[in-house]
Amino acid sequence: MPIVDIHTHVYPPSYMQILESRSTVPYVRSFPPSNSSRLFVLPSEDPPSTTSTGRPIGPEYYDIAQKIAFMDTHKIDISVISLANPWLDFFPSSGAAAAAEALNNDLNATCDKFPGRLFAFGALPMSASVEEIVSKIKRLSGMKYMRGVVMGTSGFGKGLDDERLNGVWAALEETGQTVFLHPHYGLPKEVYGPTGGEEYGLVLPLALGFPLETTIAVSRMLLSGVWDRYQGLSVLLAHSGGTLPFLAGRLESCIAHDGKLHREGKIANRRTVWDILQKNILLDAVVYSEVGLKAAVDVAGADRVLFGTDHPFFPPLEENGEKGEWLSVTTNYKAIKDAFGPGEVEKVEGLLGGNAVRLLRLEV
Amino acid sequence: MPIVDIHTHVYPPSYMQILESRSTVPYVRSFPPSNSSRLFVLPSEDPPSTTSTGRPIGPEYYDIAQKIAFMDTHKIDISVISLANPWLDFFPSSGAAAAAEALNNDLNATCDKFPGRLFAFGALPMSASVEEIVSKIKRLSGMKYMRGVVMGTSGFGKGLDDERLNGVWAALEETGQTVFLHPHYGLPKEVYGPTGGEEYGLVLPLALGFPLETTIAVSRMLLSGVWDRYQGLSVLLAHSGGTLPFLAGRLESCIAHDGKLHREGKIANRRTVWDILQKNILLDAVVYSEVGLKAAVDVAGADRVLFGTDHPFFPPLEENGEKGEWLSVTTNYKAIKDAFGPGEVEKVEGLLGGNAVRLLRLEV
Numbered sequence: 001m002p003i004v005d006i007h008t009h010v011y012p013p014s015y016m017q018i019l020e021s022r023s024t025v026p027y028v029r030s031f032p033p034s035n036s037s038r039l040f041v042l043p044s045e046d047p048p049s050t051t052s053t054g055r056p057i058g059p060e061y062y063d064i065a066q067k068i069a070f071m072d073t074h075k076i077d078i079s080v081i082s083l084a085n086p087w088l089d090f091f092p093s094s095g096a097a098a099a100a101e102a103l104n105n106d107l108n109a110t111c112d113k114f115p116g117r118l119f120a121f122g123a124l125p126m127s128a129s130v131e132e133i134v135s136k137i138k139r140l141s142g143m144k145y146m147r148g149v150v151m152g153t154s155g156f157g158k159g160l161d162d163e164r165l166n167g168v169w170a171a172l173e174e175t176g177q178t179v180f181l182h183p184h185y186g187l188p189k190e191v192y193g194p195t196g197g198e199e200y201g202l203v204l205p206l207a208l209g210f211p212l213e214t215t216i217a218v219s220r221m222l223l224s225g226v227w228d229r230y231q232g233l234s235v236l237l238a239h240s241g242g243t244l245p246f247l248a249g250r251l252e253s254c255i256a257h258d259g260k261l262h263r264e265g266k267i268a269n270r271r272t273v274w275d276i277l278q279k280n281i282l283l284d285a286v287v288y289s290e291v292g293l294k295a296a297v298d299v300a301g302a303d304r305v306l307f308g309t310d311h312p313f314f315p316p317l318e319e320n321g322e323k324g325e326w327l328s329v330t331t332n333y334k335a336i337k338d339a340f341g342p343g344e345v346e347k348v349e350g351l352l353g354g355n356a357v358r359l360l361r362l363e364v
Numbered sequence: 365m366p367i368v369d370i371h372t373h374v375y376p377p378s379y380m381q382i383l384e385s386r387s388t389v390p391y392v393r394s395f396p397p398s399n400s401s402r403l404f405v406l407p408s409e410d411p412p413s414t415t416s417t418g419r420p421i422g423p424e425y426y427d428i429a430q431k432i433a434f435m436d437t438h439k440i441d442i443s444v445i446s447l448a449n450p451w452l453d454f455f456p457s458s459g460a461a462a463a464a465e466a467l468n469n470d471l472n473a474t475c476d477k478f479p480g481r482l483f484a485f486g487a488l489p490m491s492a493s494v495e496e497i498v499s500k501i502k503r504l505s506g507m508k509y510m511r512g513v514v515m516g517t518s519g520f521g522k523g524l525d526d527e528r529l530n531g532v533w534a535a536l537e538e539t540g541q542t543v544f545l546h547p548h549y550g551l552p553k554e555v556y557g558p559t560g561g562e563e564y565g566l567v568l569p570l571a572l573g574f575p576l577e578t579t580i581a582v583s584r585m586l587l588s589g590v591w592d593r594y595q596g597l598s599v600l601l602a603h604s605g606g607t608l609p610f611l612a613g614r615l616e617s618c619i620a621h622d623g624k625l626h627r628e629g630k631i632a633n634r635r636t637v638w639d640i641l642q643k644n645i646l647l648d649a650v651v652y653s654e655v656g657l658k659a660a661v662d663v664a665g666a667d668r669v670l671f672g673t674d675h676p677f678f679p680p681l682e683e684n685g686e687k688g689e690w691l692s693v694t695t696n697y698k699a700i701k702d703a704f705g706p707g708e709v710e711k712v713e714g715l716l717g718g719n720a721v722r723l724l725r726l727e728v
Contacts, residue, residue, distance in 0.1 A: 055623060159557045188552050191580055193523045200587045201624030207615040208583060211607070212576045216555055219572060223564045239614065243575070246610035249653025250603065251571040253695055257678045259419060260565030289613025291662040298655040314621045331617055 001349040002077035004356035006180075007238060007284045007308025009084035011061045012106045026086055028057055041085065044189050044196060044205045055202075060312040064110050068117065070311055074329050077353065078362055081107065082121040082150035084313075085184035089126055089152050096125030097132040104140060111145035119362055121150040121180045130164065134171040141175035147360045148178035148236070153185060153217035160217050161224035169230045178282065178360060182238040183213040214242030218281070219251060227276045234280055234359075236306070240287035245295040248273045274299070282359060284308040285336055285351055288328075293335040302347040306356045307336065365713040366441035368720035370544075371602060371648045371672025373448035375425045376470045390450055392421055405449065408553050408560060408569045419566075424676035428474050432481065434675055438693050441717065442726055445471065446485040446514035448677075449548035453490055453516050460489030461496040468504060475509035483726055485514040485544045494528065498535040505539035511724045512542035512600070517549060517581035524581050525588035533594045542646065542724060546602040547577040578606030582645070583615060591640045598644055598723075600670070604651035609659040612637045638663070646723060648672040649700055649715055652692075657699040666711040670720045671700065 011019065019028040019039070026041045039057035060066045061084070071079055083103060088096055104122040111118035122140040124133050140146045149172065155162045160181075172179055186209030189196030197204035214237060227233060237244065244251075251273055261267050283296045286308045296305050314328035340348050356362060375383065383392040383403070390405040403421035424430045425448070435443055447467060452460055468486040475482040486504040488497050504510045513536065519526045524545075536543055550573030553560030561568035578601060591597060601608065608615075615637055625631050647660045650672045660669050678692035704712050720726060 053624075161557060187555055187576075191551055191577075193525060193584060197584070200584075201622035203587060203615070203618045203622050203625065204580070204583065207611065207618035208576070208580055211611060211614065212551075212572070212579075213555075215576075215607075216568070216572055219568065220557060220561070220564075223567060240610075243579075243607040243610050246604075246607050246651070246656050246659055247571065247575060249651055249656050249695070249699070250575065251567070253652040253678065253692060254567045254571035257681060257692060258565040258567050259681060260417075261567065262681045287610070287613055288617040291659050292610050292613050294662070295610055295655050295659045298658070314617065317621060317623065317626045328617060328621060331613070335613070 002353040002357065003075055004078045004080065004307060004353035004362065005071070005076045005309045005311070006080045006236065006306045006356050006360070007286050008067070008079045008081055008311045009061075009313065010064070010067065010081050010107075010110075011084055012103060012110070013062050014102060014106060015083065016062045026090065029054075042202070042205055043185055044202075044209075060315070064113070064118075067311070068114060071117070073324050074309070074326070076309070078117055078119065078356070080119045080121060080147060080356065080360060080362070081110070082180055082182075083107070083123045085152060085182060087123050087126070087150060087152060087184075089154055089184070091125065091127050093125075093127040093129075096128040097136065100125040100128075100136050101139070104136070104143065104146065108143045108145050119145045119147050119360065121148045121178075122146050124149050124151060124168075126152070126154065126156065130167045133168055137168070137171040137175060137177065141177055146177075147362070148172075148180060148234075150180045150182055153181070153183060153213055159220055161220035161226070163224075166229065169226060169233050173230045173233045176234075178234045178236050180236045180238070181214065181217065183210040183217075183242070186210060186213055211239050211242035214238060215244050215247060218242070218244055222251075222273055222276060223255075225270070227271055227280050231271075231280075234282065236282040236284065238284055238286065240283045240285065240292055240296040240305070241281070241299075244273075244277070244281075245283070245292075245299040248277065248299055278304070282306060285332055286310050288331045288335065290335045290338040293339045297339065297347075297351075302344075303350055303355055304359070305351050306359070307332070307352045366717040366721065367439055368442045368444065368671060368717035368726065369435070369440045369673050369675070370444045370600065370670045370720050370724070371650050372431070372443045372445055372675045373425075373677065374428070374431065374445050374471075374474075375448055376467060376474070377426050378466060378470060379447065380426045390454065393418075406566070406569055407549055408566075408573075424679070428477070428482075431675070432478060434690075435481070437688050438673070438690070440673070442481055442483065442720070444483045444485060444511060444720065444724060444726070445474070446544055446546075447471070447487045449516060449546060451487050451490070451514060451516060451548075453518055453548070455489065455491050457489075457491040457493075460492040461500065464489040464492075464500050465503070468500070468507065468510065472507045472509050483509045483511050483724065485512045485542075486510045488513050488515060488532075490516070490518065490520065494531040497532050501532070501535040501539060501541065505541055510541075511726070512536075512544060512598075514544045514546055517545070517547060517577055523584055525584035525590070527588075530593065533590060533597050537594045537597045540598075542598045542600050544600045544602070545578065545581065547574040547581075547606070550574060550577055575603050575606035578602055579608050579611060582606070582608055586615075586637055586640060587619075589634070591644050592635055595635075595644075598646065600646040600648065602648060602650065604647045604649065604656055604660040604669070605645070605663075608637075608641070608645075609647070609656075609663040612641065612663055642668070646670060649696055650674050652695045652699065654699045654702040657703045661703065661711075661715075666708075667714055667719055668723070669715050670723070671696070671716045
């Protein structure tokens with residue numbers, strides 16, 4: 001059974017050029033004397049930009065040979081690559097559709113250089129019109145290596161419960177493409193304290209802001225009835241759903257006890273989060289603990305959780321350990337192996353790759 | 365083995381008078397023609413205030429006889445009552461210490477009317493000076509029914525990683541009192557969308573904002589080294605830790621991969637979240653799902669998770685079911701019973717009451 005990484009990002013060379021041409025987040029800047037480049041991508045990183053903020057960025061982000069080498073090091077047979085955040089969210093609406101098309105062509109061509117080892121989630125021009133987005137979704141469905149789209153939580157700037165997205169969901173459902181829903185915007189800095197949590201580096205926005213953003217976004221989709229309207233819409237949630245597996249019970253309880261929703265008759269006849277977790281939501285296994293992994297499996301089923309690495313983010317800070325393996329990857333491997341008993345090899349194989357091959361149709 | 369509810373709130377009559385005298389959150393207002401009272405307590409409820417916002421408030425909040433009746437209905441032997449949010453956080457500093465003392469006297473006297481059935485977490489005057497707070501902590505430690513303090517996430521207005529709180533932590537550690545850490549402030553409304561999530565009633569702030577606030581607060585305590593300095597400080601986290609059990613792995617991974625913390629030498633020699641979860645943190649069992657309950661038990665141990673109800677919040681919206689039991693309570697009972705096998709009766713009994721009796725010394 002192959003090992004498949006469904007959470008693995010790239011900034012293709014054309015996207016790197018965009019980042020290098022910009023001076024507000026997201027951007028890349030080189031600092032003398034070494035001229036090493038640093039990436040500033042999170043809203044919380046804007047400003048300041050100095051050599052001690054942001055993070056190093058090198059060819060692991062744009063050179064596909066480094067992706068393949070990383071895969072070989074970690075015994076990953078297939079990667080489903082996706083543009084890293086913030087995708088084309090910031091792009092002017094005039095050029096967004098053309099940029100998306102060029103990026104998707106680029107991704108598809110990259111996959112074609114390593115047949116059977118690479119597939120991709122395409123990018124959508126979220127600043128363009130619904131018609132242009134739908135046109136790109138239809139185009140993606142005919143591309144050899146494309147298996148869905150990567151999307152942030154912003155939608156048209158007002159979140160994923162925006163009814164103007166109906167046409168987008170309908171097109172994705174109709175073409176059977178999975179949405180890989182990924183955070184980027186986090187939470188307003190003030191929630192981390194008077195300094196915005198700066199004294200803790202990027203820990204608070206990455207460890208908490210990202211999963212909380214995802215949880216809010218998917219809860220708003222649920223509450224606004226996206227999955228009541230599009231019962232076949234498949235959404236893969238980054239970072240094992242943010243915190244959704246743990247909070248699903250509280251979410252259902254708060255809905256069941258909400259006076260306003262009750263008075264408006266919105267509690268009955270809705271699909272519950274439990275139903276959607278088992279039929280529409282896929283979870284990656286990027287949760288870094290056995291406890292989290294078990295919760296993800298408990299809510300979605302062992303046949304709907306999929307291994308991922310988040311490469312090239314979270315590289316080792318120290319010299320690599322044995323065989324150059326990354327701690328961020330081995331932590332997730334270990335969680336999967338520890339979560340199951342000796343009689344559950346099939347489940348482990350499913351999580352590591354079988355589920356991805358089946359659910360995303362990863363055959364050339 | 366008794367059943368103990370460690371998460372159960374009151375607004376004593378003197379506190380109700382304060383709420384009724386105010387016109388900004390938190391406050392209570394009566395609306396004609398029925399003159400029924402409604403409570404507006406969350407930052408997100410200010411403004412507006414109409415009969416369709418806020419929530420009904422009646423004697424279940426201030427009449428201890430109703431607490432005892434609720435306990436009897438749900439077979440709860442002992443309750444550890446605490447002032448509901450936002451405690452005295454909003455109180456002018458000049459009168460805060462006296463108000464805390466009066467409230468704590470009131471709570472202790474209330475417990476004394478039902479010996480063996482009621483204990484309490486006291487209130488602290490967080491707008492007063494460190495010296496005054498420490499004085500109240502010492503006073504509480506000598507009061508017959510007091511077993512700790514209830515506290516929000518604000519501290520002196522700048523969060524719980526504020527070094528000015530050192531004296532408070534030291535006094536709590538020294539007197540062996542548990543901090544019941546409870547959310548109130550949630551997240552800025554804009555994270556819930558253009559309308560602040562109003563269309564979903566109070567679901568988003570209560571289901572997500574509350575647990576996310578708790579998670580951020582405890583993560584900041586951890587990162588700022590509170591438990592490195594006060595290794596005996598015991599903190600009971602509301603709502604099973606917010607989302608901490610699920611995110612503990614990601615938090616540790618983000619710390620281990622943070623360039624800034626690494627450069628500053630802050631990664632080595634620190635206590636990990638796993639260590640603190642097993643030695644300093646207690647979790648309530650107010651998580652409304654078997655999945656969440658299992659995750660709480662996995663991180664803290666079955667001997668450190670404690671049953672709670674969140675009464676009088678989350679009352680049934682419909683007519684009560686069998687024997688007048690509350691859905692919000694039976695959901696948590698069921699989660700505890702479902703999470704353990706037939707050979708684990710001792711663990712179930714521990715969660716339902718044994719742990720609380722042992723850890724909070726609930727003997728008269």
